[in-house]
Amino acid sequence: MTNRFERSLDIKNGRVDMTHGSGGRAMAQLIDQLFAKAFDNPALAEGNDQARLAIPAAGRLAFSTDSYVISPLFFAGGNIGSLAVHGTVNDVALSGAKPLWLSAGFILEEGFPLADLECIVTSMAKAAQDCGVQIVTGDTKVVEKGKADGVFINTAGVGLIEAGVDLSVHNIRAGDAIIISGTLGDHGVAVMAQREGLVFDEPVLSDSAGLNGLIEAMLASGVTLHALRDPTRGGLATSLNEMAQAAGVGMRLDEAAIPVRAAVRGVCEILGLDPLYIANEGKLIAFCPAQQAGKLLAVMRGHVHGHEAAIIGEVVEDDHAFVEMTTTLGGHRMVDWLAGEQLPRIC
Amino acid sequence: MTNRFERSLDIKNGRVDMTHGSGGRAMAQLIDQLFAKAFDNPALAEGNDQARLAIPAAGRLAFSTDSYVISPLFFAGGNIGSLAVHGTVNDVALSGAKPLWLSAGFILEEGFPLADLECIVTSMAKAAQDCGVQIVTGDTKVVEKGKADGVFINTAGVGLIEAGVDLSVHNIRAGDAIIISGTLGDHGVAVMAQREGLVFDEPVLSDSAGLNGLIEAMLASGVTLHALRDPTRGGLATSLNEMAQAAGVGMRLDEAAIPVRAAVRGVCEILGLDPLYIANEGKLIAFCPAQQAGKLLAVMRGHVHGHEAAIIGEVVEDDHAFVEMTTTLGGHRMVDWLAGEQLPRIC
Numbered sequence: 001m002t003n004r005f006e007r008s009l010d011i012k013n014g015r016v017d018m019t020h021g022s023g024g025r026a027m028a029q030l031i032d033q034l035f036a037k038a039f040d041n042p043a044l045a046e047g048n049d050q051a052r053l054a055i056p057a058a059g060r061l062a063f064s065t066d067s068y069v070i071s072p073l074f075f076a077g078g079n080i081g082s083l084a085v086h087g088t089v090n091d092v093a094l095s096g097a098k099p100l101w102l103s104a105g106f107i108l109e110e111g112f113p114l115a116d117l118e119c120i121v122t123s124m125a126k127a128a129q130d131c132g133v134q135i136v137t138g139d140t141k142v143v144e145k146g147k148a149d150g151v152f153i154n155t156a157g158v159g160l161i162e163a164g165v166d167l168s169v170h171n172i173r174a175g176d177a178i179i180i181s182g183t184l185g186d187h188g189v190a191v192m193a194q195r196e197g198l199v200f201d202e203p204v205l206s207d208s209a210g211l212n213g214l215i216e217a218m219l220a221s222g223v224t225l226h227a228l229r230d231p232t233r234g235g236l237a238t239s240l241n242e243m244a245q246a247a248g249v250g251m252r253l254d255e256a257a258i259p260v261r262a263a264v265r266g267v268c269e270i271l272g273l274d275p276l277y278i279a280n281e282g283k284l285i286a287f288c289p290a291q292q293a294g295k296l297l298a299v300m301r302g303h304v305h306g307h308e309a310a311i312i313g314e315v316v317e318d319d320h321a322f323v324e325m326t327t328t329l330g331g332h333r334m335v336d337w338l339a340g341e342q343l344p345r346i347c
Numbered sequence: 348m349t350n351r352f353e354r355s356l357d358i359k360n361g362r363v364d365m366t367h368g369s370g371g372r373a374m375a376q377l378i379d380q381l382f383a384k385a386f387d388n389p390a391l392a393e394g395n396d397q398a399r400l401a402i403p404a405a406g407r408l409a410f411s412t413d414s415y416v417i418s419p420l421f422f423a424g425g426n427i428g429s430l431a432v433h434g435t436v437n438d439v440a441l442s443g444a445k446p447l448w449l450s451a452g453f454i455l456e457e458g459f460p461l462a463d464l465e466c467i468v469t470s471m472a473k474a475a476q477d478c479g480v481q482i483v484t485g486d487t488k489v490v491e492k493g494k495a496d497g498v499f500i501n502t503a504g505v506g507l508i509e510a511g512v513d514l515s516v517h518n519i520r521a522g523d524a525i526i527i528s529g530t531l532g533d534h535g536v537a538v539m540a541q542r543e544g545l546v547f548d549e550p551v552l553s554d555s556a557g558l559n560g561l562i563e564a565m566l567a568s569g570v571t572l573h574a575l576r577d578p579t580r581g582g583l584a585t586s587l588n589e590m591a592q593a594a595g596v597g598m599r600l601d602e603a604a605i606p607v608r609a610a611v612r613g614v615c616e617i618l619g620l621d622p623l624y625i626a627n628e629g630k631l632i633a634f635c636p637a638q639q640a641g642k643l644l645a646v647m648r649g650h651v652h653g654h655e656a657a658i659i660g661e662v663v664e665d666d667h668a669f670v671e672m673t674t675t676l677g678g679h680r681m682v683d684w685l686a687g688e689q690l691p692r693i694c
Contacts, residue, residue, distance in 0.1 A: 021692075023580025023626070024685030028589065047593045048515055049438045049576065050411035052508060057405045064397035065450035065503055066486045091396045103412035105501045107454070139413045139501075143692060147496040154452045154486075156412055156503030161399060168395055229396065233370025242375065246394045279370070338371030345368075345490060 009033045014114040021108065021142030034118060035138055038125040039104070043136035051136035053101055059163065062097035064088060065156035071345040073120065073150050075194040077187075077206030078281075080153055081120035085127035085135075086210045086281060087232070087347060088157040093212035094228040094284065096167040096219060097159030102128065104138040105154040110145040120151065131210035133157070165219060171226040172247040176315040177293035179286040181214065181300055182207070182308040184236055185264040188278035188343050193267070202263045209282030214305040218286065221299040226287040232347055234338040235277040239285060240323045241337045250318020253325040253335065257312045277338050279346040290314060356380045361461040368455070368489030381465060382485055385472040386451070390483040398483035400448055406510065409444035411435060412503040418692040420467065420497050422541040424534075424553030425628075427500055428467035432474035432482075433557045433628060434579070434694060435504040440559035441575040441631065443514040443566060444506030449475065451485040452501040457492045467498065478557035480504070512566060518573040519594040523662040524640035526633040528561065528647055529554070529655040531583055532611040535625035535690050540614070549610045556629030561652040565633065568646040573634040579694055581685040582624040586632060587670045588684045597665020600672040600682060604659045624685050626693040637661060 009029055019026035036044060043051035068084040078086075085102065092099040104124065108117070128135050186207040193204060211230070218225060227247075231239040236258075244251050260268075260275045268275050282305060288296050293311050300306030313325075323335040356376055366373035383391060390398035415431040425433075432449065439446040451471065455464070475482050533554040540551060558577070565572060574594075578586040583605075591598050607615075607622045615622050629652060635643050640658050647653030660672075670682040 018691050019688045021580075022685060022688040023582075024585050024687070024689075026687075027580075028684070046515065046517070047589075048442065050409045050442045050444075050504075052442060052515075053408040053410060055402055055406055055408055059402055061400040061402055061408075061505070062397045063400060063448060063450060063505060064484050065452045065501070067452040067454050067488050067501060069454060069488045069490050095395065095397045095399060097397075101410060103410060103503045105412045105414040105452075105503075107414050107416060107499055137411050141414045141416045141692075143416050143496060146493065148499075149490060149494040152454055152495075152499065154412070154414060154501035154503075156450045156452075156501075157397075158408070158410060158505060168393065168399075170393070233368075233374075235370075238371050242394075337375070338369060339373075340371070341366045341369040342371075344365050345488075 009114060011114045011118050016108045016110060016112040016114065016142055018110055018142055021140060027140060030140060034121055038121045039135040041134040041136060043134065053136065060161040062092045062095040062159045062161055064091035065154060066091060067152060067154040068347060069152050069345055070191065070347050071149060072194050075206055076190045076203055078208040079120055079123050080151065081123035082127040083208050083281060083347060084153040084155045085124050085131060086208050088155040089131045089133055089210045089212055090230050092157040092159040093215045094230060095161060096165035097161040099131065099133050099157050099159040099212050101136045101158045102133055103156045104135050106140045107148055107152040108142045109148040109150055110142060112150050117151065127210065131212055167225055167227050169227050169243050169246045172243060172249055172287045172315055174249055174315050174317040175290055176226055176287045177290045177311050178251060178313040178315065179293060179297060180310055180312050181284045181306045183259045183261050184280060185260055185268065185275035185278040187281040188346055189264045189267050191346055192343055200263050204263050207280055207282035209305055211282065211284055211305055214300065214303045217299055217303050218296060221296060223288050223292045223296040229285050231283060231285055232279050232281060235279060237276040237335045238338045244321040244323050248321060250316045250321060251313055251323045252316055253313035255325050255327045257310050259308050259310050273342065276335060277342045281347065356461060358461045358465050363455045363457055363459040363461065363489055365457055365489055368487060374487060377487060381468055385468045386482040388481040388483060390481065400483065407508040409439045409442040409506045409508055411438035412501060413438060414499060414501040415694060416499050416692055417538065417694050418496060419541050422553055423537045423550055425555040426467055426470050427498060428470035429474040430555050430628060430694060431500040431502045432471050432478060433555050435502040436478045436480055436557045436559055437577050439504040439506040440562045441577060442508060443512035444508040446478065446480050446504050446506040446559050448483045448505045449480055450503045451482050453487045454495055454499040455489045456495040456497055457489055459497050464498065474557065478559055514572055514574050516574050516590050516593045519590060519596055519634045519662055521596055521662050521664040522637055523573055523634045524637045524658050525598060525660040525662065526640060526644060527657055527659050528631045528653045530606045530608050531627060532607055532615065532622035532625040534628040535693055536611045536614050538693055539690055547610050551610050554627055554629035556652055558629065558631055558652055561650045564646055564650050565643060568643060570635050570639045570643040576632050578630060578632055579626050579628060582626060584623040584682045585685045591668040591670055595668060597663045597668060598660055598670045599663055600660035602672050602674045604657050606655050606657050620689065623682060624689045628694065634662065
């Protein structure tokens, strides 16, 4: 689309005002000069109120959405923009789909600096490019100062599931190995550190990343994958409980096998947090028959987003759908759902 | 999904708290007992982080999104929930697609009454059923009191475009008739009245409605439709300017032909508003060759959402892409883009 307006947005010094959400000239200017420029692709450039996208054959779609309200907006290892792409790419890819297209809906608070918005939008564009997806349609709303918190972003994602791929929580069965793709707690601790102004000797970066490449490699391995899930809000503990309940099975974990960085472990000990309940944004949990777990683990370790993957437990028959753990001291404990709130606004 | 928890949500007296967004037990309870119950369908009931949806054949998707931040949340003729369904159903359907699936992302402010949320969610479910679409995937976030304004909702929508259907702003050409499906300004005036506590002898209701049934009838008529658009934020004037610019044509309107309710006209005169710039949420603008406009008009008038449809102007050659209007007094005036802000947070 050609630039509709002679005057340029003052991105360096400008701020979002109510006219940027009015549907009029200022909104069109913001869309042209910021969003359309950063996300440039043929579907978006058509300038319709919806994207039209070609589906090559009959088959199955995966469709998912998340809103992102993380605070602070910028953190070590990412910002709300890259997170909004990675999170939804992952939710689509965890079905075994190849993620292709994202929508992006922005809710902006009046007064938000355009320079910060540009930085966020640029991160989204880069994350989308890295993941091989296009942001094909979008929306911008503005609310009065004090009625939002800088910027909230919703992304929805659509992908195609190849014939024969069948990943679902309902496929999990007793005898499956439980594999985690890497260390736990990095995202939550990085965000909390930013929020609280904590400084570490060894900086902790968010693990925010698109996992579709890793998943593609896992699907190509020939291993019988049963289910994938990402342990975001509520952490590994809550994800496993949800899955155990949905699948009607129990799970047994080995605490010593669960990878956690020393720095993350240290922060958790000081603050009384449990890494099992902390959000991750670039990790997945995989379930496959135990006899194939070694092969899957090797494939995962060969990928940049899985090089610290580990087998952390097994699925057992249990009508109560309990998740239990053998601790490093050799004892046993229940791993319950997150009951209250560990860290608010982590994604 | 069976109810995972013995205790019920106290919907009558309860309020949203931060644990409802934590990813833990309280969030699962809210999802099970409110969202999943209201939106019940097979894809949602699978309990995965994404919906899996069958595409019967190769073809084209339409994909669109909108966030809804309307204030107040409840207004004469609808609420944010029904609006969030209608708006996105319409954005998908205006491509000529049959809308099938929606996602729903909720951003809730801590302290928001669960009874109000239930009312909104129930309206969404009813609107979706009326439009023949399913809400197949969703997300819930909670932010601290004062960091949002009750509830914001994002919906994204996916539909299938039948072979041979080709509606796009780029198809508009000189000689096309411009048709509006009904009266202008009802939604904006209804919301403003609610906001300002205005009372009319004749109540003005929002026109919020799903237009996919009307569009289906228009497509089935055999008329060569060139493009459809809904005049939401910025109103008819801004939509036509956007389309004129994108298509590289001019437009000439006849003010006397543009339908506006007497009550809406009265409010606009008193408050100095122009109905051409006020948002509509259940109206569409259609473009087709002038010689087929009579036939299309008859089809539209035969539908409940088009019975006040009218031919309001024509497309002309104009390199400047100006939208001009013959006024009721016989003069001519430019109809410009909305430059500032007519009514904030109207959708």
